[in-house]
Amino acid sequence: METVDRLKGVLRDALNIGARADALSPSSRLLGAIPEFDSMAVVTVLTMIEDDFGVAFDDDEVSAEIFETLGSLAEFVERKKTG
Helix, strand or coil: CHHHHHHHHHHHHHHCCHHHHHHCCCCCECCCCCCCCCHHHHHHHHHHHHHHHCCCCCHHHCCHHHHCEHHHHHHHHHHHHHC
Protein backbone atom coordinates (compact mmCIF):
# COMPACT_ATOMS: atom_id res chain seq x y z
CA MET A 1 0.00 0.00 0.00
CA GLU A 2 3.02 2.29 0.32
CA THR A 3 3.12 2.83 -3.45
CA VAL A 4 -0.57 3.76 -3.52
CA ASP A 5 -0.10 6.23 -0.67
CA ARG A 6 2.93 7.80 -2.31
CA LEU A 7 1.05 8.06 -5.60
CA LYS A 8 -1.81 9.82 -3.82
CA GLY A 9 0.72 12.43 -2.75
CA VAL A 10 2.02 12.77 -6.29
CA LEU A 11 -1.51 13.20 -7.64
CA ARG A 12 -2.38 15.67 -4.86
CA ASP A 13 0.62 17.83 -5.73
CA ALA A 14 0.61 17.45 -9.51
CA LEU A 15 -3.12 18.00 -9.96
CA ASN A 16 -3.67 20.37 -7.03
CA ILE A 17 -6.62 18.29 -5.83
CA GLY A 18 -5.94 18.64 -2.12
CA ALA A 19 -7.93 16.38 0.19
CA ARG A 20 -9.69 14.70 -2.74
CA ALA A 21 -6.50 12.66 -3.17
CA ASP A 22 -7.04 11.11 0.28
CA ALA A 23 -10.34 9.62 -0.89
CA LEU A 24 -8.69 7.74 -3.77
CA SER A 25 -8.51 3.96 -3.55
CA PRO A 26 -6.81 1.45 -5.85
CA SER A 27 -10.08 1.09 -7.77
CA SER A 28 -10.51 4.85 -8.24
CA ARG A 29 -10.63 5.86 -11.88
CA LEU A 30 -8.12 8.50 -12.93
CA LEU A 31 -8.13 9.61 -16.58
CA GLY A 32 -11.58 10.83 -17.47
CA ALA A 33 -12.76 10.79 -13.86
CA ILE A 34 -10.60 13.53 -12.35
CA PRO A 35 -11.14 16.70 -14.38
CA GLU A 36 -7.66 18.02 -13.57
CA PHE A 37 -6.04 14.84 -14.92
CA ASP A 38 -5.80 15.68 -18.60
CA SER A 39 -3.17 14.85 -21.19
CA MET A 40 -0.97 17.74 -20.09
CA ALA A 41 -1.12 16.58 -16.47
CA VAL A 42 0.08 13.10 -17.49
CA VAL A 43 3.53 14.53 -18.27
CA THR A 44 3.71 16.27 -14.89
CA VAL A 45 2.56 13.14 -13.04
CA LEU A 46 5.09 10.95 -14.87
CA THR A 47 7.91 13.37 -14.12
CA MET A 48 6.99 13.52 -10.45
CA ILE A 49 6.76 9.70 -10.26
CA GLU A 50 10.19 9.39 -11.87
CA ASP A 51 11.64 11.80 -9.31
CA ASP A 52 9.83 10.35 -6.29
CA PHE A 53 10.33 6.66 -7.07
CA GLY A 54 13.68 6.85 -8.87
CA VAL A 55 12.39 5.15 -12.01
CA ALA A 56 12.44 6.14 -15.67
CA PHE A 57 9.73 5.63 -18.26
CA ASP A 58 10.22 5.05 -21.97
CA ASP A 59 7.66 6.72 -24.22
CA ASP A 60 6.65 3.41 -25.78
CA GLU A 61 5.66 1.86 -22.45
CA VAL A 62 3.28 4.65 -21.41
CA SER A 63 -0.37 4.16 -22.37
CA ALA A 64 -3.80 5.28 -21.26
CA GLU A 65 -4.40 1.88 -19.63
CA ILE A 66 -1.72 2.67 -17.04
CA PHE A 67 -3.76 5.67 -15.90
CA GLU A 68 -7.11 3.88 -15.84
CA THR A 69 -7.13 3.49 -12.05
CA LEU A 70 -4.87 4.30 -9.13
CA GLY A 71 -4.29 0.55 -8.79
CA SER A 72 -3.17 0.15 -12.42
CA LEU A 73 -0.79 3.08 -11.99
CA ALA A 74 0.59 1.57 -8.77
CA GLU A 75 1.12 -1.81 -10.47
CA PHE A 76 3.00 -0.13 -13.31
CA VAL A 77 5.23 1.76 -10.88
CA GLU A 78 5.89 -1.42 -8.88
CA ARG A 79 6.95 -3.25 -12.06
CA LYS A 80 9.32 -0.41 -12.91
CA LYS A 81 10.81 -0.44 -9.41
CA THR A 82 11.53 -4.17 -9.49
CA GLY A 83 12.61 -4.63 -13.00
